[in-house]
Amino acid sequence: MKYIYVYPELCTGCRVCALACSLKKNGVCNPKHSAIYVARDEFERWEYPIVCLQCEDPVCVEVCPQNAYTIEDGIVIHDEERCIGCRLCATLCPNAAINTMGTKILKCDLCGGDPECVKFCTTEAIKYLEETAELEQRRHALVNRLRSA
Amino acid sequence: MLKRKTAVVDLTEGTVKDITVSDELRRAYYGGRGLNMHYLLNMLTPGADPLGPKNVLIFGTGFLTGILAPNSGRFNISAKSPESQVVGDSNCGGFFAPELKYAGYERVIITGKAPEPSYIYIEDGTVEIRSADGYWGLDTQEVQKAFKRDLGMVESAVCGVAGEKLVRYACVRNGVKNAAGRSGMGAVMGSKNLKAMVARGTGGIEIADPEGLLRYTEELKDYIMSSKITPIIGSVGTPLLYEVSNAFGAIRTKNSQLNQWSSNLDAAEIDKHVEKMIACADCIVHCRHRNMQGGEGPEYTALGLVGANIGLDNADEVIRMNNLCNDLGLDISSSGTYMAWATELYEKGLITKEDTGGMELEFGNFEQYSELLRMINDREGFGDVLAEGRHAAATLNDPEGDYLITVKGLPQSDPHDVRYMKAFALGIATSSRGADHLRSRPTLEIFFKLPAEVKEKIYGAKVNSDPTSFDSKEIPVHFSDNIFATIDCMGLCKFICHGFNSPHYLSYPHFVGLINRATGWEVTEEELQTVGPRVIDTERIINIREGLVKSWDTLPKKYFDDPMPLGQAKGHHIDREEFAAALDRYYELRGWKPDGMVQEERIEELEGIA
Amino acid sequence: MRISVKALRPFKEALGSGDLELERPEGETVEGLIRALVEEHPAFRDHALDANGDIDLTLNMMVSGRPVGENDLDDPLKDGDEVLLFMPLSGG
Incomplete structure (x- = not known):
């Protein structure tokens, strides 16, 4: 199984990943219309790409009143047809990885195995990699840390 | 497609009006610098006081700004310059320009003067003039942080105290370091009681062919990344140039009394102070340094002009000077040029302690120059004199400006002493905003091994390959002028464009590829090549109206x-006759009259575009 | 004959030093010198040569103050020449 892994120390804050996502998923350019979000503060001197970690036991699946989330082959999929735009998932996601634009939910589905964002990152701050024990440990540690926070 | 609104804000009356922009006008100038110049041509009263309410201040995003196109996050600020004798215009990266577009506006044209300190807030299709109470008096970082604190995730373009106090080379800041640095646009903001432009937008920019643009931009990204130059720009940045110019003996040193300086400012020394390389919006190159002294930079310009030019040879001190200029909102090129100028005048005895308020100006004195920058910012003592820049020439006993490194009243932007590279010299002499490398520096001149037939194909004519000769150098300058102006209309960064850098970077066919996929238009390369000359001629007409001869x-x-x-x-030096002959050939190539004026038919044509 | 080479970034990292003093045979050309440096410093190869194995456009050279143009690669060096290697780049 391949997942997106994030390396904030390599992120330059350019947001090209988010622009590519917004164009791919919504046909428009604005990094706010994207399922990957680059949090950044140049005055406080940090950059951090935020994207769905595809948790095994996701809060979004648990809380969605419409059962609009399912897990398919290890990927958490959001069903627009079922969604009523209540935004509970976005509010409760411990990773803040579910973005919204009005009542529209923007949630990473790994582009069906060919994530657009990764293609545009020139510093490998986001990588799409086959899972390894080490990478999975890293991903799970992050999920657990965020959930207990 | 790609169209956002254009607002005219009258600060005197407190009114905001949207104006229509025809597709004919957009295809004549596209955006950024080009459209800004069109509006200056039409709205600026010739002879207007640059620091008076009649000056017109324009914030204009590039045509491709904010979309998925390589390094496309840029905008231009234009007005009549309070610093130079001519048009003011400055291009800037950062994150403000895309945000303005997402907020629904591509251009904001500002006239008049607000009755009290104000800022302009743009959000999702609305423009408001708001009180700057609580923001006036803050430096460039403080005020941006205050806006984020009070308004959330906004992006702003601001002036510092230097702008408020009308220091003639105050710049406009966006982020920690990104500057619309040249020609005193921060002072124009201050003169209008305008502290900031603040934007926040949720609007998505629609694209005619999303999948086409995705694939094409990915291709361009790979093309740019495959250049051997790109990783160097992204890891070392412009400090690399210091070492190159210095090895040549082409670093402006101590007000161009010398042309070579210490290797203590080589990129390897700068590296030691870098925490991380970061990017502007939409940039795949990331040339900007986050330094350990709490700021961003330095660029080559800072190493030269607040380093070698004022006799500093300690990297840490130069970075601190750079950070101070950035926080205060002072243009580094001008600050370094004027401080070095005053120091030479002092050394030569043309001014004395009586003129400097007791300051014993000496090259290499970091504490003194830091203090002087603060005094310029606050217009205190001798700082108040130097805040006038070249306007203080008579006061400083250099009435003809014989010791000034300026053209058309604008200090030379870059630290490169152009007496060796003759095309660079012709470039800064003819640049529309005064001495500046970003208008036409023909970098291909230093690609020594570029085959003659490749050069001929690029330029459409044979060019002498000796960089120290003026022979045929009007050709690369003319070519560079045109493509740089086009890049400034697109909102792209010159770093990844042909002409300014490697011939294997983006050029007209790539610009056309991006435009057509984004808009659905069918623009040809031939059509796009008419844009640059149009912009240059428009600027020339504005300058002629302001008295240019x-x-x-x-x-x-x-x-x-x-x-x-x-x-x-x-x-090496510049021979007056050789220079004069090159200038005549340049005019001829541009279709100007032998006295440098624009042909009447051309003026009529450009004034007729609506 | 003695040739001194001054290499700027990024070439100096690849050559291990920015200042090299070399003993070269009489009649050595500019291109010959570059190829000898490639032999001795494998890390320099990617910088010095393009995909066709020719001297890369981005390896800029001056020999004792004279720019090396496309037709100057065969020029013989002379004893005491100083060769400057740098990347053509713009910015400000």
Whole structure:
């Protein structure tokens, strides 16, 4: 199984990943219309790409009143047809990885195995990699840390 | 497609009006610098006081700004310059320009003067003039942080106290370091009681062919990344150039009395102070340093102008000077040029302690120059004199500006002593905003091994390959002028474009590829190639209205009269006759009259575009 | 004959030093010198040569103050020449 892994120390804050996502998923350019979000503060001197970690036991699946989330082959999929735009998932996601634009939910589905964002990152701050024990440990540690926070 | 609104804000009346922009006008100038110049041509009263309410201040995003196109996050700020004798215009990266577009506006044109300190807030299709109470008096970082604190995730373009106090080379800041640095646009903001432009937008920019643009931009990204130059720009940045120019003997040192300086400012020394390389919006190159002294930079310009030019040879001190200029909102090129100028005048005895308020100006004195920058910012004591820049020439006993490194009243932007590279010299002499490398520096001149037939194909004519000769150098300058103007209309960064850098970077066919996929238009390369000359001619007409005559297209006196004293460039200077002949050939190539004026039919044509 | 080479970034990292003093045979050309440096410093190869194995456009050279143009690669060096290697780049 391949997942997106994030390396904030390599992120330059350019947001090209988010622009590519917004164009791919919504046909428009604005990094706010994207399922990957680059949090950044140049005055406080940090950059951090935020994207769905595809948790095994996701809060979004648990809380969605419409059962609009399912897990398919290890990927958490959001069903627009079922969604009523209540935004509970976005509010409760411990990773803040579910973005919204009005009542529209923007949630990473790994582009069906060919994530657009990764293609545009020139510093490998986001990588799409086959899972390894080490990478999975890293991903799970992050999920657990965020959930207990 | 790609169209956002254009607002005219009258600060005197407190009104905001949207105006329509025809597709004919957009295809004539596209955006950024080009459209800004169109509006200056139409709205600026010739002879208007640049610091008075009649000056017109324009914030204009590039045509491709904010979309998925390589390094496309840029905008231009234009107005009549309070610093130079001519048009003011400055291009800037950062994150403000895309945000303005997402907020629904591509251009905001500002006239008048607000009755009290104000800022302009743009959000999702609305423009408001708001009180700057609580923001006025803050430096450039403080005020941006205050806006984020009070308004959330906004992006802003601001002036510092230097702008409020009308320091003639105050810049506009966006982020920690990104500057619309040149020609005093921060002072124009201050003169209008305008502290900031603040934007926040949720609007998505629609694209005619999303999948086409995705694939094409990915292709361009791979093309840019495959260049051997790209990883160097992204890891070392412009400090690399210091070492190169210095090895040549082409670093402006101590007000161009010398042309070579310490290796303590080489990129390897700068590296030691870098925490991380970061990017502007939409940039795949990331050339900007986050330094350990709490700021961003330095660029080559800072190493030269607040380093070598003022005799500092300690990287830490130069970075601190750079950070101070950035926080205060002062243009580094001008600050370094004027401080070095005053120091030479002091050394030569043309001014004394009585003129400087007791300051014993000496090259290499970090504490003194830091203090002087603060005094300029606050217009305190001798700082108040130097805040006037070249306007203080008579006061400083250099009435003809013989010791000034300026063209058309604008200090030379970059630290490169152009007495060796003759095309660079012709470029800064003819640049529309005064001495500046970003208008036409023909970098291909230093690609020594570029085959003659490749050069001929690029330029459409044979060019002498000797960089020290003026022979045929009007050709690369004309080519560079045109493509740089086009890049500034697109909102792209010159770093990844042909002409300014490697011939294997983006050029007209790529611009056309991006435009057509984004808009659905069918623009041809031939059509796009008419844009640059149109912009250059428009700027020329504006400058002529402000009094420009042929003698303004010249170089600092020292470049003619003083041969370079050191290094490989030793002995080189500018020959007046050779220069004059090159200038005549340049005019001819541009279709201007022998006296440098624009043909009447052309003026009529450009004034007729609506 | 003695040739001194001054290499700027990024070439100096690849050559291990920015200042090299070399003993070269009489009649050595500019291109010959570059190829000898490639032999001795494998890390320099990617910088010095393009995909066709020719001297890369981005390896800029001056020999004792004279720019090396496309037709100057065969020029013989002379004893005491100083060769400057740098990348053509713009910015400000």
